[in-house]
Amino acid sequence: MKARALVLREFGKPLRMETIDVKEPGDDEAVLIKVVGAGMCRTDLRLWAGTEPREGFRLPFVLGHENAGVVESVGGKVKGFKPGDRVLVYAIWANWGCRYCRIDKCMQCRDQSIPGQSNYYGGYAEYLYVPDYRYLVKIDIDPVEAAPLADAGLTSYSAVKKAMPYLHPGSTVVVYGVGGLASYTIQYLRRMTPYVTIVAVSRSDEKLKWAEELGAHYAVHPGELGDMVKKLSPEGASVILDFVGNGDSAKAIPLLEPGGAVILVGMEGRDYPIPVFDTVAWQFAVIGSNYGSISEMEEMVRFIRDHGIKSYVERVPLDEDAVNEALNRLREGRVLGRFVITPQGG
Ligand SMILES: [Zn+2]
Structure with a gap:
């Protein structure tokens, strides 16, 4: 079938509205989704700029891995x-057959596609072809608000679950970098680990204010973090949830308490310098966290509904100018929460 989509033809150049062919289900396990919400993620910026080459990403391409619809x-x-x-669309289209898929770790599958990132067009379009119904999770909330859950919501949910074994009553947890992921993380932490003190870190005063509204107990600039942690927990922070992931955010690692953990989610930098002495002597854990499993996604969808977790969404029509403007604002960090493209309007 034909569908309108925003197509990336040249790296770094504005996306163009075009009519694309979308495959339709046959006598198979595929599903055609009418896209109601497609979240815009910082990963899209790197793919757009061409700075993150991936196998299976060939121009022309349609971005969008945070998809929900009907x-x-x-x-x-x-x-x-x-x-x-x-439905909400799980973004790791793995093969279900490898040793990782079989233990619910599809994000570790070497034979995976991600719509909008590799092999399949994404959701910056009216329709999305999903090759297997097992990648879908039913939702009973507005798909526009649900769309960011496919990555921002799930990635932060899985990161918080990885952090939980390191948290105890009285713990200080640092949420480094305030954006779409942190907006969910702070809400999850308040409900899943109400016994911890949350310190959010950002260079932007506007984002610090937002972090406090979301439920962070304290919100500080990077230069103030050391003193704040020492005041709250003289032994150090139990966990740093790092949504930046560059040389600057890595400077916070020595603020961990002995036995503490960094959950590394952000990928802004090429390298992440880990202080050898502190990490070995005080037995820090450095844990990479990428998306989450499909069972975590089902769990998250229920948790969001039952605990009133809010998606902070700015709606963007499926329109050339509007989406390119949103990409530019995202690149400049001028958005609170998530831009979500709404191909069906609303
Ligand atoms: Zn696999």
């Missing part, structure tokens, strides 16, 4: 989904 049609072998169902 089932339009289903293949003959699809079970449990029908037209009209509202």
Whole structure:
């Protein structure tokens, strides 16, 4: 079928509105989704600029890996989904067969595609082809608000779960970098680990204010973090959730308490200098965290609904000027929460 989409033809140049061909389900397990919300992620910026080359990413391409919408049609072998169902699309389209997939670690699968990043067009379009219904999770919230859950919501959920074994009553936890992921992280921490003190870190006063509104107990500039941690927990912070991931944010590692952990999620820098002496002597853990599992996504969808977690969304119509303007604002960090493209309007 034909669908309108914003197409990337030249790295770093504005996306162009074009009509693309979208594959349709046959006698198979595929599902066609009418895209209601497509979140715009910082990863999209790197793909747009061409600074993050990936296998399976060839121009022209359609970005968008944070997708939610309504089932339009289903293949003959699809079970449990029908037209009209509202769904969130899990972004790691793995093969289900490898040793990692078999233990619910699809994000570690070497044979994976990500819509909008590799092999399949993403959701900056009216319709999205999903090759397997098992990548879908039903939702009962507005798909526009749900879209960022596919990456920002899930990645932060999985990161908080990895942090939990290191947190104890009285812990200080540092949330380094305030953006879409931190907006969920702070809300999760308040509800999942109400016994910890949350310190958010950002260079932007506007984002520090926002972090406090989201539930951070303290919000400080990078240069103030050391004194703040020492005041709250003289032994150090139990966990740093690092949503920046560059040489600047790595400078916070010595602020950990003995046995503390860095959960590294952000990938802004090429290198991440880890202080050898402190890390060995005080037995710090450095844990990479990428997306989450599909069972974590199902758990997160229930948690969001039951605990009133809010998505902070700025709606962007599926329009050339509007989306390119949003990409530029995202690059400059001029957005609180997530831009979500709304191909169906609203
Ligand atoms: Zn696999």
